Structures are given as structure tokens and as C-alpha cells.
Amino acid sequence: xxxxxxxSDLTLFDVTNLVVGAIIGADIYVAxxxxxxxxxxxxLLTWVVAGIIAIVIALCFxxxxxxxxxxxxxxxxxxxxxxxxxxxxxxxxLWLAEWVSLAVFxxxxxxYLMFFLPNLEWMYQIIVKGLFxxxxxxxxxxxxxxxxxxxxxxxxxxxxxxxxxxxxxxxYMILYPAVVASNFSxxxxxxxxxxxKVLVLIFWACxxxxxxxxxxxxxxxxxxxxxxxxxLGISIVTIFYLTTNIxxxxxxxxxxxxxxxxxxxxxxxxxxxxxxxxxxxxxxxxGGGALISVAGSDESGMIGTSRxxxxxxxDGLFPRSSLKFIQDSKRLT
Numbered sequence: 106x107x108x109x110x111x112x113s114d115l116t117l118f119d120v121t122n123l124v125v126g127a128i129i130g131a132d133i134y135v136a137x138x139x140x141x142x143x144x145x146x147x148x149l150l151t152w153v154v155a156g157i158i159a160i161v162i163a164l165c166f167x168x169x170x171x172x173x174x175x176x177x178x179x180x181x182x183x184x185x186x187x188x189x190x191x192x193x194x195x196x197x198x199l200w201l202a203e204w205v206s207l208a209v210f211x212x213x214x215x216x217y218l219m220f221f222l223p224n225l226e227w228m229y230q231i232i233v234k235g236l237f238x239x240x241x242x243x244x245x246x247x248x249x250x251x252x253x254x255x256x257x258x259x260x261x262x263x264x265x266x267x268x269x270x271x272x273x274x275x276x277y278m279i280l281y282p283a284v285v286a287s288n289f290s291x292x293x294x295x296x297x298x299x300x301x302k303v304l305v306l307i308f309w310a311c312x313x314x315x316x317x318x319x320x321x322x323x324x325x326x327x328x329x330x331x332x333x334x335x336x337l338g339i340s341i342v343t344i345f346y347l348t349t350n351i352x353x354x355x356x357x358x359x360x361x362x363x364x365x366x367x368x369x370x371x372x373x374x375x376x377x378x379x380x381x382x383x384x385x386x387x388x389x390x391x392g393g394g395a396l397i398s399v400a401g402s403d404e405s406g407m408i409g410t411s412r413x414x415x416x417x418x419x420d421g422l423f424p425r426s427s428l429k430f431i432q433d434s435k436r437l438t
Contacts, residue, residue: 115324117334119257120317123405124338126260127313130210130402133267133346133369137353139306142363143299146289146354149347151300151307156343159311163339167332170318174327177416178318178409189420196417203316203410210403211237217395241404259401266394267345270369273387274352277376285355294359310346313402314339316409323412369395 115123140148166178175181179199184192211234218233219225225233244255278285314335321327349369353362356372373387417423 115320115330117330117337120324120330120334121337121341122257122260123408124314124317124334125341126263126401127316127405127409128311128338128342129260129263129267129345130313130398133310133349133398137350137368138362138364140303141354141359143295143303144297145291145294145359145363147293147297148303148307149350149354151303152346152350154304155308155311156339156346158308159314160336160339160343163314163335166315166318167335170321170331170335171328174321174324174331175416176320176322176412176419178321178413179315180319180413180416181321184420189422192420193422196413196422200410200413200417203406203413207403207406207410210399210406214396214399214403217392217399221389221392237400237403241400241407244404255404259397259404263394263397263401264345266390266397267349269387269390270373271345271348271352273376274356274372275348278352278355288355288358311339311342313405316405319409319416320412 137148140151144151169182170178173181173185177184177196180192180196183195214237215225215230215233219230241255317334317338318331321331324330353368353372356375357368361371362368370391373391377387414423
């Protein structure tokens with residue numbers, strides 16, 4: 106069986122959205138409360154450090170992608186340097202990790218949906234999960250270009266609530282500087298003993314950029330496009346994370362943030378609470394943003410996982426029978 110040739114459809118815009126979409130998921134809506142409970146406002150610095158670490162690692166991936174622009178990403182790099190056995194270990198470990206994590210997103214999507222439909226019965230929850238998975242799977246079956254376009258849309262739409270939240274929150278902070286000063290005091294209430302623990306938790310929210318290196322064969326000029334996309338994507342994510350968290354700590358007391366399961370929704374209510382209509386609209390936008398973020402992250406994960414399985418199959422480290430389906434797909438030349 107000859108190895109199929111994949112079409113190079115994805116542009117710099119598409120791959121940058123793949124990076125951003127893979128990183129920004131539901132975690133941005135909940136991760137801020139992790140640090141607040143251990144470090145208070147000082148946890149903002151962990152976001153800075155985590156962003157720097159992520160950028161350094163991302164640059165390593167960018168260099169690898171420039172030197173070896175092949176489908177498989179981390180698997181391809183490990184195999185090239187250390188041989189097939191190490192490639193097998195890296196490839197299968199990454200594939201299993203990505204594949205298992207995909208199951209989390211339908212559950213998270215349904216739980217966020219129940220913010221709007223709190224009495225949703227279990228049978229309908231199962232239906233929602235099935236439709237969620239079916240939609241994203243179908244976009245990947247139709248073709249990688251279609252999956253990329255859907256990911257573009259989901260990524261751009263998921264950023265709109267964050268932009269609105271940051272804009273309104275920064276305006277609130279400008280209008281009420283005394284409240285902001287009070288919310289940031291004390292800046293380090295618990296000392297720095299938990300800095301390492303918080304950094305690990307926060308860095309988890311910055312992971313995912315490696316997914317963009319996996320479908321290299323379907324990227325136009327991957328040696329130049331992927332490195333640029335990784336740098337652009339991780340920079341965009343870092344800016345959004347820092348801005349969002351500064352607003353969260355500026356708008357509400359850090360002690361309240363530490364025990365909040367939906368910090369962005371609570372902060373939106375605080376800022377717009379004087380107007381019930383605006384507060385309702387703001388809550389709907391933020392809640393909808395969470396749903397789209399979950400869907401976008403799962404779409405990015407599906408793209409990377411499916412192409413990693415393809416790379417393993419081509420090299421004989423995955424059932425080669427799976428290539429028959431890929432050969433018959435209209436996304437291949």
C-alpha cells in the first residue's frame with residue numbers, strides 16, 4: 106500500500122488559530138481561582154513566569170518544525186534523533202494522552218450548557234454529548250481544510266467574549282481605582298511557599314501549542330509557517346491570559362476569587378451588576394464563550410490526534426489498515 110499524500114491547505118492564519126485554539130479552552134474560565142487560593146494577587150506573577158516558560162519551549166518546537174517539517178510533530182522529531190523505538194514511545198504516549206483528553210471536552214461542554222439549562226435531564230445530556238462529538242468528527246472526516254476553517258471560526262468567536270470582558274473590566278478599574286487598590290491588598294498574603302505548585306497548575310493552562318506541529322504535511326510551507334504561527338499564537342495567548350487575570354483581581358476581592366468556580370462570570374456580574382439587563386447579557390456572552398472555548402479546544406485536539414495517528418500508521422507503528430480510510434478520503438490527492 107503506497108503512502109497517501111496529504112494536501113497542503115493550511116495557511117499561517119489557520120495554524121496560528123490552531124495554536125490559540127488548542128491552548129485557550131475552558132481553563133481560562135476557571136484557572137485563575139487556582140492561584141488566588143495559594144498566593145493571592147501575587148499569583149499574577151506565576152502567569153508571567155508560565156508564559157515565559159511556554160514561549161521558551163514553544164521556540165524549541167518552532168526550531169524543530171523549521172528543521173524537520175514533517176507530519177507527526179514531537180513523534181517525528183524524537184524518531185529522527187533517537188530512532189524508531191524512541192519514536193514509538195513518544196508517539197504512542199502522546200497519542201494516548203491526546204486521545205484520552207478528548208473525552209473530557211463533551212463532559213465539560215455539557216456542564217457549561219447546564220448553566221443555561223440547569224434542569225437538563227441525563228438522557229438529553231447524553232444526546233448533547235453525542236451531537237457535540239458527531240459535529241466535530243464530521244468536520245475532520247469531510248477534510249482537513251474544513252476542520253481548519255471550523256477551528257478558525259471557533260477560535261475567533263471564543264476570543265470575542267474575552268475581549269469584551271477585558272475591555273469592560275479595564276474601564277471599571279479606571280473608574281474605581283480605590284476598589285482596585287483594595288482588591289490587590291495584601292499583594293502576597295500567603296508568602297511564596299506555594300509558588301512552584303501554582304506555577305505547575307498555571308502552566309497547564311499554557312500547554313497545547315505542540316499540536317500545531319503535528320499536521321506539518323498539510324501546512325503550506327511548514328518550515329516557515331509553523332514557527333511563525335507558534336510564536337504568534339503563544340504571544341496572543343500570553344496577552345489574553347495576563348489581561349484577563351489582571352482584570353479578575355482588579356474587579357473582585359482575591360479571597361472571593363479563590364473559591365469561585367466561574368470567576369469570569371462573577372466578575373462580569375460585578376462590573377455590570379447595577380444594570381440587570383446588561384448583567385444578563387454579559388453572563389450570556391461569557392457563558393457562551395466558555396461553550397465555544399470547549400468546542401474549539403476539542404476541535405484542535407481532534408486535528409492533532411488524527412494526524413498523529415496517521416504519522417504512526419505510515420511508519421508502521423500504528424495499524425496500517427487505518428491508512429485505507431485515509432486513502433479513500435477526498436481530502437487526499
